[in-house]
Amino acid sequence: MTAILQKRVLNVVQYLVLLGFGLVLLWLSFRNLDMNLVWQDIREARYVWLILSLFVALISHYFRALRWNLLINSMGYQTHTAHTFFAVMVGYMANTAVPRMGEFMRCGVLSRKENIPFNALFGTVISERLFDLVVLVLIIFAVIIFQFTLLENMLHNMVVHLAGRSESGLLYPALFLIALIVLFVGALWFVKYKKVYLHQFAAYRKLSGFIHGLLDGIKTIVRLKQKGLFLVYTFFIWVAYIGMVYLPFYMFPDTIHLTILDALTLMSIGSLGIVAPVPGGIGTYHFIVKAVLFELYHINPITAGSFAAITHAGQTFINVTTGALGYFYLTLLTKQQKPTHEKIRTHRP
Numbered sequence: 001m002t003a004i005l006q007k008r009v010l011n012v013v014q015y016l017v018l019l020g021f022g023l024v025l026l027w028l029s030f031r032n033l034d035m036n037l038v039w040q041d042i043r044e045a046r047y048v049w050l051i052l053s054l055f056v057a058l059i060s061h062y063f064r065a066l067r068w069n070l071l072i073n074s075m076g077y078q079t080h081t082a083h084t085f086f087a088v089m090v091g092y093m094a095n096t097a098v099p100r101m102g103e104f105m106r107c108g109v110l111s112r113k114e115n116i117p118f119n120a121l122f123g124t125v126i127s128e129r130l131f132d133l134v135v136l137v138l139i140i141f142a143v144i145i146f147q148f149t150l151l152e153n154m155l156h157n158m159v160v161h162l163a164g165r166s167e168s169g170l171l172y173p174a175l176f177l178i179a180l181i182v183l184f185v186g187a188l189w190f191v192k193y194k195k196v197y198l199h200q201f202a203a204y205r206k207l208s209g210f211i212h213g214l215l216d217g218i219k220t221i222v223r224l225k226q227k228g229l230f231l232v233y234t235f236f237i238w239v240a241y242i243g244m245v246y247l248p249f250y251m252f253p254d255t256i257h258l259t260i261l262d263a264l265t266l267m268s269i270g271s272l273g274i275v276a277p278v279p280g281g282i283g284t285y286h287f288i289v290k291a292v293l294f295e296l297y298h299i300n301p302i303t304a305g306s307f308a309a310i311t312h313a314g315q316t317f318i319n320v321t322t323g324a325l326g327y328f329y330l331t332l333l334t335k336q337q338k339p340t341h342e343k344i345r346t347h348r349p
Contacts, residue, residue: 015098015279018099018277018278018279019278019279019282021278021283022278022279022280022281022282022283022284023282023283024283025283025284025286025287026282026283026286026287027283028287029283029286029287029290029305029308030286030305032301033301033302033305034302037302038302038305038306038309041252041302041303041306042306042309042310045251045252045306045310046250046251046252047251049247049248049249049250049251050247050248050251050310050311050314052247053243053244053245053247053248053311053314054244054314054315054317054318056240056243056244056247057240057244057315057318058318058322059236059240060236060237060240060241060244061085061088061089061092061322062081062085063233063236063237063240064088064128064233064237065081065084065085065087065088066081066084066233067128067230067233067234067237068084068088068124068125068128069081069084070224070226070229070230070233071124071127071128071224071230072084072116072120072121072124074223074224074225075120075124077114077116077120079110079114079116080114083110083113083114083330084110085326086109086322086325086326086327086329086330087106087107087109087110087113087326087330088106088326089319089322089323089325089326090102090105090106090109090323090326090327090330091103091105091106091323092319092322092323093105093319093320093322093323093324093326093327094106094323095280095319096279096280096316096319096320096323097279097280098279099277099278099279100277103122103125103129104122106125107121107122107125109326109327109330109331110330112330112331113330113331131234132234132237135234135238136268136271139238139264139267139268140268140269142264143264143265143268143269146261241267241271242260242263242264242267243263244267244315245263245264245266245267245270245311246258246260246263248307248310248311248314249262249263251307251310252303252306252307254299254300254303255293255299255303255307258297262297265292265296266289266292266293269288269292270285270288270289270292272284272288280316281312282312285308285312286305286308286309286312289304289307289308289311289312290304290305290307290308293307293308
């Protein structure tokens with residue numbers, strides 16, 4: 001009992017630390033801005049573009065539900081798309097409060113609703129998350145290639161600002177990069193030749209189990225018969241993500257000139273703020289989006305801060321409201337219905 005209590009206390013402390021970190025970044029994002037001008041920008045924004053962006057967000061979540069169905073069906077189960085969609089939204093709602101809780105929540109509500117084993121559903125979620133991670137990395141590489149000059153200038157300005165002068169300022173980042181490479185190579189060598197020693201530590205066993213789980217998740221996609229349809233759904237998911245960022249550019253005169261490529265850049269870098277283990281991406285999202293708009297595209301910092309605040313608030317609102325509706329639908333409104341789970345019959349020769 002004591003161990004359980006200690007674990008809960010540790011989880012609470014960890015949550016509060018991450019939340020505090022996000023709030024500090026939120027404060028840093030707006031501390032030098034005239035909040036009266038920020039509120040004026042927020043009041044005068046053209047919210048029709050935000051509404052369109054949120055509609056596109058729901059479309060992306062719908063395609064995510066369709067794609068999840070493919071993975072579930074590959075295991076021999078059938079699901080209703082409405083149930084899968086609302087389960088996805090429940091997951092987004094849970095992530096707003098507690099990072100990484102959404103994966104468990106959406107599998108939990110769908111497992112109860114469709115009578116599908118939780119572990120089977122969670123394996124499919126790992127698969128699609130891993131696949132999306134690969135796609136995000138490819139997009140970031142594409143952004144680096146197509147926006148190399150802008151990114152180089154932004155990093156150079158940041159280094160000069162931190163180091164005070166450009167000549168010697170590059171020495172420290174270079175040494176830091178070399179140190180990271182040495183540590184990475186050393187870690188790979190240690191893992192390869194000291195596995196028996198490392199298995200004594202619970203943290204290594206958990207990490208090793210997690211990696212093996214990811215590899216098992218890849219097999220789900222490999223076994224998928226409708227790989228083409230899976231890629232089509234993935235394509236539409238990420239196109240919608242870009243649209244979610246591009247449409248709000250029209251909210252402000254200062255950002256209306258930004259292009260689809262700029263939206264792709266902001267989406268790929270800004271997503272790092274969302275996936276950070278901070279509740280709802282608060283602070284991390286604002287800090288990254290404002291920095292990219294200001295440092296990379298020289299957008300007025302007032303507008304950059306307003307853009308980050310409005311888009312984050314809009315996404316949070318749609319995730320929470322639709323997720324709450326989905327939870328009500330899956331757990332209360334339809335709980336008296338007959339189970340929709342139906343194992344797909346396989347024919348043996």
